[in-house]
Amino acid sequence: MRQSIIKMVTLTIGxxxxxxxxxxxxxxxxxxxxxxxxxxxxxxxxxxxxxxxxARVYLKELQDRLGQPFILDYKPGASTNIGASFVSSAPPxxxxxxxxxxxxxALNKWSYKNLNYDIEKMTNVGMMGVNAFYVxxxxxxxxxxxxxxxxxxxxxxxxxxxxxxxxGGANHLITELFREQTxxxxxxxxxxxxxxxxxxxxxxxxxxxIDGAAIxxxxxxxLRALATAYPKRWPTQPQIPTTTExxxxxxxxxxxxxxxxxPNTPVAILEKLNKTMRxxxxxxxxxxxLLAISVMPIPxxxxxxxxxxxxxxxxxxPVLKTLNIxxx
Numbered sequence: 629m630r631q632s633i634i635k636m637v638t639l640t641i642g643x644x645x646x647x648x649x650x651x652x653x654x655x656x657x658x659x660x661x662x663x664x665x666x667x668x669x670x671x672x673x674x675x676x677x678x679x680x681x682x683a684r685v686y687l688k689e690l691q692d693r694l695g696q697p698f699i700l701d702y703k704p705g706a707s708t709n710i711g712a713s714f715v716s717s718a719p720p721x722x723x724x725x726x727x728x729x730x731x732x733x734a735l736n737k738w739s740y741k742n743l744n745y746d747i748e749k750m751t752n753v754g755m756m757g758v759n760a761f762y763v764x765x766x767x768x769x770x771x772x773x774x775x776x777x778x779x780x781x782x783x784x785x786x787x788x789x790x791x792x793x794x795x796g797g798a799n800h801l802i803t804e805l806f807r808e809q810t811x812x813x814x815x816x817x818x819x820x821x822x823x824x825x826x827x828x829x830x831x832x833x834x835x836x837x838i839d840g841a842a843i844x845x846x847x848x849x850x851l852r853a854l855a856t857a858y859p860k861r862w863p864t865q866p867q868i869p870t871t872t873e874x875x876x877x878x879x880x881x882x883x884x885x886x887x888x889x890x891p892n893t894p895v896a897i898l899e900k901l902n903k904t905m906r907x908x909x910x911x912x913x914x915x916x917x918l919l920a921i922s923v924m925p926i927p928x929x930x931x932x933x934x935x936x937x938x939x940x941x942x943x944x945x946p947v948l949k950t951l952n953i954x955x956x
Contacts, residue, residue: 672711787814
């Protein structure tokens with residue numbers, strides 16, 4: 629009886645091993661052949677958001693270099709959580725990717741009490757670039773510099789109003805940090821769902837914002853930038869002083885845009901995508917296009933991307949705890 633069981637187990641193991649030998653070449657070929665169909669890239673923001681600019685530059689380059697369409701698919705809402713949740717449970721075959729951001733990968737896990745996905749299990753593919761945030765007011769605002777704005781916020785009877793692209797997003801949280809670091813007690817947060825915040829800022833319905841996409845309106849003369857909330861002066865805006873230079877070194881933010889994939893995506897696919905992304909980031913023409921929309925391309929390996937995102941997450945965890953910001 630015992631010998632029969634051993635024989636049966638041996639035959640079963642042998643059959644399984646033979647099956648693996650038969651399947652393995654096809655799996656390897658499928659990975660080597662990647663991509664052989666359309667790749668969907670999920671954006672956690674609405675169409676025409678700032679993210680579209682950098683995404684379209686990279687997706688066209690990926691399409692041209694890898695020979696298959698890379699298309700944007702929008703799943704906005706809940707400060708990137710809807711899109712991230714969707715991709716976290718997608719098939720791990722490389723055909724569903726996610727535009728990773730500071731909110732999705734470094735803020736939400738500390739600011740949301742209940743997430744239905746684990747961002748730590750998502751796989752970082754690589755980095756597309758970073759952009760700077762600016763403290764901006766309308767073009768004819770009485771606030772000529774950062775100190776004017778801070779003084780008005782402290783001394784005015786009702787404080788000032790600031791806009792953001794939603795509760796818990798990057799520009800909301802950096803402004804809360806600005807409030808805490810400058811000792812301002814009265815600020816009224818006005819969250820928006822999209823670009824309406826810029827319209828209201830230009831018309832004077834809100835007093836200021838700390839935002840990245842607003843630089844386009846600064847360039848057109850409709851808004852005025854008082855400071856750059858980035859560790860150093862931005863290459864295309866060298867005339868704008870940094871918050872560090874103006875006495876607030878902790879009021880900085882490095883918003884990033886990368887690509888990530890569902891958990892357990894094969895390494896061969898990830899490496900192929902990462903290698904192509906690094907080639908794109910080093911292309912002078914790509915750099916020119918991205919700097920024109922205030923994005924600095926950054927070529928990073930997958931390991932370097934992991935480290936960079938962890939550094940951002942580690943920076944914001946104590947900030948969110950100190951500010952006591954939490955969302956359901």
